[in-house]
Amino acid sequence: MDADFIELDGVEKVFDVRRRAGFLRRERHQVRAVDGISFRVPRGEMVGYIGPNGAGKSTTIKMLTGILTPSGGRLRVAGIDPSRERTRLAHRIGVVFGQRTTLWWDLPLKDSYRLMHRMYRIPDSRFRENLDRCVELLDLAELLDVPVRQLSLGQRMRGDIAAALLHDPEVLYLDEPTIGLDVVSKAKVRRFLRDLNAERATTVLLTTHDLTDIEQLCKRVMVIDHGRLMYDGALAGLHEVGESERTLVVDLERELPPIEPSPEFAVRVVKVAGPRQWLAFPASASAAPLVARIAADYPLVDLSVREPDIEAVIARMYETGAAAPGIGGTDVGAAPGSRSGG
Structure with a gap:
């Protein structure tokens, strides 16, 4: 069970929708949101599950x-069929759904936690230990007496993450856990999740549009688009398959001709606007040697690195007909079908 803690075999989800076909007539159509997905997640692994909006x-x-x-298809989590034993499974999983909260809107944050204490029948000592740990690491102490409706999006996200962990779940599903967070709060959440995984071997499935979340938390990433699994492997391999590029934005002291580092860097100048230049380089390559060379050869004032957009990476995979080896049922070169949902 540890090797196949989460297992999907040819899982599909089809929705019947009705669309207007005339003044008084509607036709029924089938929308295939998930199309034959198969994968395994071992116990204790942190996996990024990414794709564009509407991918499934x-x-x-x-x-x-x-x-x-x-x-x-067939689906199991910890040996349990989720749709048949939902209540039993609920005690073993934690979920944070991006824009939707599991907290009680008009109650102070601490009252939501007390309700969950009773709902999950968490032993008192364990509840206090988990709550104290979450409050400290997620910086929630000053928010416990604040009604949930008065929290900012970033504060509520931290509150939701804590709520999902009070009952010691074995699996944690996170949908955009760092949305709305500032840089400092993002770092706290990422550190908290790393520690959680290391200390308690919590299995984490993370969906996000922020590739920095994936890079700092996950060794493995899966890409889904149009309901199909397009890639399953390391993030560096995804960039190689999609031939994606990062962008180095360089601010110089004065306007100069396009930067020309050594050919070994495989860099191209995308745009020049006065003293600012945009340079594209392979996403799988380290930016450090390139930055060092530019700093040594040019009057550098400031610079920043922009990560590739996941939608652009997937679009490139479609254009080139590329797919990761070993991914079955992924006709990447085919015309996309209908899709629905996230």
């Missing part, structure tokens, strides 16, 4: 939690 990410997570029933 949220639909997959809803099936993993038992909210939705698969239209086909």
